[in-house]
Amino acid sequence: MRRIAKKQQRELCDLHVCYEASGCGFWIARRLLQMGVRCEVIAPSLIPTRSGDRVKTDKRDSIKLAKSLRSNDLVAVNIPDSTDEAIRDLCRTRTDAVDDLRRAKTRLRNDQARWLKKWPRSEATKQFVSTLETSCR
Numbered sequence: 001m002r003r004i005a006k007k008q009q010r011e012l013c014d015l016h017v018c019y020e021a022s023g024c025g026f027w028i029a030r031r032l033l034q035m036g037v038r039c040e041v042i043a044p045s046l047i048p049t050r051s052g053d054r055v056k057t058d059k060r061d062s063i064k065l066a067k068s069l070r071s072n073d074l075v076a077v078n079i080p081d082s083t084d085e086a087i088r089d090l091c092r093t094r095t096d097a098v099d100d101l102r103r104a105k106t107r108l109r110n111d112q113a114r115w116l117k118k119w120p121r122s123e124a125t126k127q128f129v130s131t132l133e134t135s136c137r
Helices: 002-007 027-035 058-070 082-116 123-135
Strands: 016-020 038-042
Touching: 016 027, 016 058, 027 038, 082 123
Parallel strands: 016 038
Antiparallel strands: none
């Protein structure tokens, strides 16, 4: 950024940049703001598009973002601090783990239903089945 500002003979605080929100997080925006660069993170769903404009390349996207930023047509999203972002990541990870557990239990129940048709009805089998049923609740 310093190189770009120097090349254009401007100060860092004169630069105004934006980028599409993605999975990389908000650390880029926080770093740019720390350097004194005005930075906005734009939700991809809030970028104005024309109907029929379906070709999506990095070059076209960057030109569209620059024009929209210049004409003030973009709506920026809130940039959370690193603590809030870490809490969000933790909540998402927990949700993913809960979903994985639910899918594993469902898979186990389905396999159990298929296996029980073939297994002998011994006392060990009944105990195993009751253990599975209590752990899958």
